[in-house]
Amino acid sequence: MLDEILRISQDGQRVYLSIGGHHQGDEPVDKHQIKDWLVANKVGSFFCFDDTIQSALAKLNDSAEHDESEEIIIAESRDATVEARIADDKMTAYLVVNGACGGSGLKANDILSTLREANIVRGIKKPTLQKLLSASGRLKPGEYLDVPVAFGRQPVPGEDAHIVYLIEDPADRVRRPRERDDGRVDMRDLGEMVMVKNGQPLAKLVPETAGYEGFTVTGSVLPTTPGKPMALNAHDGSEFSNKDPNILVATMAGIPRLLDDGVAVDDALSLDAVDVGTGHVNFEGSVVIKGDVEVGMKVTATGTVTVGGVVESCTITAGGDIIIQNGIIGRQVASDSEINCTLVAEGNIVAKFAQYATLCANNNLELTLHAMHCQTHVGKSLMIADATKRKGTLAGGKHEVGEKVEAVIIGASAGAHTYIHCFSRLALLKREVVDLNKQWEEKKAQLNRIKAAEAKLEALPAQKRDAAMVERITTTRDHLFEEIDNIEHEIEVTDAQIAAGYRESTIVATKSLLSRVHCTIGEEKHSVDSEHGPSILMYENAKIQLKPYQAKA
Structure with missing residues (x-):
C-alpha cells in the first residue's frame, strides 16, 4: 500500500508522498511506517521534513476521497554543509559542519572556500582543519560539529629596559641574615664583605624590546607598544666594558654601591669599631665597621657605611647607603624633638631596629623589627617588617615620608602618639x-x-x-x-x-592599626581613635579613607 503513495524521484534525490493514492477504507498510515519504508528503500539517511510529513498524513488519512492527486516532498538528499562563524571581537573563528543526509560528504575545497568567503585569513590551524574534515565523514544525519579553527593574537607590549646587577647588594645581608651551620642566625655576623675586583662585571643593561603586533582572524593588525628605554651610566669606580657597551665593569677594587642607573665602586676603610680610640671617621669612600659605633662618635663617608654591630647615640652621614646589621639606639634628651642619634643617607637606611633616633634617607628606610619614638624623613618608602611579615612595629615619633608607609603594626596600645605625614612635598x-x-x-x-x-x-x-x-x-x-x-x-x-x-601615598598596617595614630596625606588629616585589623589609609574623593587591607597574593 505504501508503494502506491510513496515514490523516489528519478534522480534519486527526493521522496514524494501522493495524497491522491489513498482511498476510503484503506488503513491509516502513520509516521513510523513512512520512516520504515524510507529505510527499506535505502533512503533512510535522507533529510526528512517532519512537519510536512505530519501535515501530509493528516490529509492522507482524512476519510474523504481525494479526487486529485497531490504529491508532496517529504525527504531529500542533502550534502554535508559548512559555514563560518566569527566571534564579536574577531579573535576566534569557528566552522560549523552539518553531516550529510544521504548526500556527499565534506571536501577540503568546501572548507577553504568557506574560509575565503568569510575573510578568515590569519591564525588558521591547519591540523584542526584536517581533523575536522576527517571527523565530518563520521557524522550521522542531523549531527553537527562547531569547532574553533582560527585564532587571533593579542599584541604583546615590549618589555622596558632594565638593569641586571651582576653582584650582590650589600644591604641584602641585613634583610637576610647569615645562617650558621647549626641553622641558627648570627645577627652580628656580616660574613664575607661584598668586594669587587678591578675589571669585574658589575651590571648589565637589558635593552627594551619592540613587542609583537597582534592580529584578528580577518587580518586586521593590532598595534603594540614598545618598551621604555633607560640609560646605564658609569659612576665613580666603574666604566663600560670594551667587549660589551651594555656592561659596566669595575675600574678599581672596592665596595660596590648599587644605584638606580648603574654601580659605583668606593675605596673601603675597614675598622673593628669606632670609639674614642679611633676618633671620629671622615673618609672619601665606603666605611666598614665590624663592631659597634659607640656613644658620641661621628662617621662621615662619601660612599656606604656598613656596621656589623649597634650604633648608639652617634652621628653617621653617608653619600650612599647606611647598613646597620643590628640596631640603632638613641636617647631622649629633653623631648621628642631632642634626640642624640642621627643617621643621614643619600641612599637607603637598612637596619634591624631603631629607637629614639633621627633617620633621614633620600630613598627608603627599611627596618625588620621596630621603630620606636623616632623621627624619620624618607624620600620614598618607610617599610617595617621581617621576612615572615609577622613582626614589624611603628610606634611613636614623627614620620615624614614621600610615598608609602607599611608596617605590620602601626601605633601603640597606650601612651605614645604616632604622627605620619605622607606626600609632605x-x-x-x-x-x-x-x-x-x-x-x-x-x-x-x-x-x-x-x-x-x-x-x-x-x-x-x-x-x-x-x-x-x-x-x-x-x-x-x-x-x-x-x-x-x-x-x-x-x-x-x-x-x-x-x-x-x-x-601613590598610602599608609598600610598589615596586621593591626592601633589608636592614637595621626595621619596626614598631603594636606588632609585623619586620626585613628580605635583599634583596627589589617588596614590601609589612602586619599580618595578629596579625603583620607580608612579601609580594610588585603595583601596581594
Whole structure:
C-alpha cells in the first residue's frame, strides 16, 4: 500500500508522498511506517521534513476521497554543509559542519572556500582543519560539529629596559641574615664583605624590546607598544666594558654601591669599631665597621657605611647607603624633638631596629623589627617588617615620608602618639604652581604689550616702518610664545606630580592599626581613635579613607 503513495524521484534525490493514492477504507498510515519504508528503500539517511510529513498524513488519512492527486516532498538528499562563524571581537573563528543526509560528504575545497568567503585569513590551524574534515565523514544525519579553527593574537607590549646587577647588594645581608651551620642566625655576623675586583662585571643593561603586533582572524593588525628605554651610566669606580657597551665593569677594587642607573665602586676603610680610640671617621669612600659605633662618635663617608654591630647615640652621614646589621639606639634628651642619634643617607637606611633616633634617607628606610619614638624623613618608602611579615612595629615619633608607609603594626596600645605625614612635598609643589602661574601672567602681559606695539607698526605705511624694530618685535614675540608654552608644560607636569603623589601615598598596617595614630596625606588629616585589623589609609574623593587591607597574593 505504501508503494502506491510513496515514490523516489528519478534522480534519486527526493521522496514524494501522493495524497491522491489513498482511498476510503484503506488503513491509516502513520509516521513510523513512512520512516520504515524510507529505510527499506535505502533512503533512510535522507533529510526528512517532519512537519510536512505530519501535515501530509493528516490529509492522507482524512476519510474523504481525494479526487486529485497531490504529491508532496517529504525527504531529500542533502550534502554535508559548512559555514563560518566569527566571534564579536574577531579573535576566534569557528566552522560549523552539518553531516550529510544521504548526500556527499565534506571536501577540503568546501572548507577553504568557506574560509575565503568569510575573510578568515590569519591564525588558521591547519591540523584542526584536517581533523575536522576527517571527523565530518563520521557524522550521522542531523549531527553537527562547531569547532574553533582560527585564532587571533593579542599584541604583546615590549618589555622596558632594565638593569641586571651582576653582584650582590650589600644591604641584602641585613634583610637576610647569615645562617650558621647549626641553622641558627648570627645577627652580628656580616660574613664575607661584598668586594669587587678591578675589571669585574658589575651590571648589565637589558635593552627594551619592540613587542609583537597582534592580529584578528580577518587580518586586521593590532598595534603594540614598545618598551621604555633607560640609560646605564658609569659612576665613580666603574666604566663600560670594551667587549660589551651594555656592561659596566669595575675600574678599581672596592665596595660596590648599587644605584638606580648603574654601580659605583668606593675605596673601603675597614675598622673593628669606632670609639674614642679611633676618633671620629671622615673618609672619601665606603666605611666598614665590624663592631659597634659607640656613644658620641661621628662617621662621615662619601660612599656606604656598613656596621656589623649597634650604633648608639652617634652621628653617621653617608653619600650612599647606611647598613646597620643590628640596631640603632638613641636617647631622649629633653623631648621628642631632642634626640642624640642621627643617621643621614643619600641612599637607603637598612637596619634591624631603631629607637629614639633621627633617620633621614633620600630613598627608603627599611627596618625588620621596630621603630620606636623616632623621627624619620624618607624620600620614598618607610617599610617595617621581617621576612615572615609577622613582626614589624611603628610606634611613636614623627614620620615624614614621600610615598608609602607599611608596617605590620602601626601605633601603640597606650601612651605614645604616632604622627605620619605622607606626600609632605605637596606644599612645595603647590608653591611651584603658584610661582609658575605668576610667571605665566607676567609673560602674558609682556606679550600683550608686544602685540600692541606690533599693531602700531602695522598701522604705519610700509615705507615708514623701521625694519630693525619690526625684527626685534617679531623675535621678542616668538620668544615669549615659546616661554609661555614652556611654562604651561611645567604647570601640567607639576599638576600631574600632585595627582600622582596623592595616588601613590598610602599608609598600610598589615596586621593591626592601633589608636592614637595621626595621619596626614598631603594636606588632609585623619586620626585613628580605635583599634583596627589589617588596614590601609589612602586619599580618595578629596579625603583620607580608612579601609580594610588585603595583601596581594
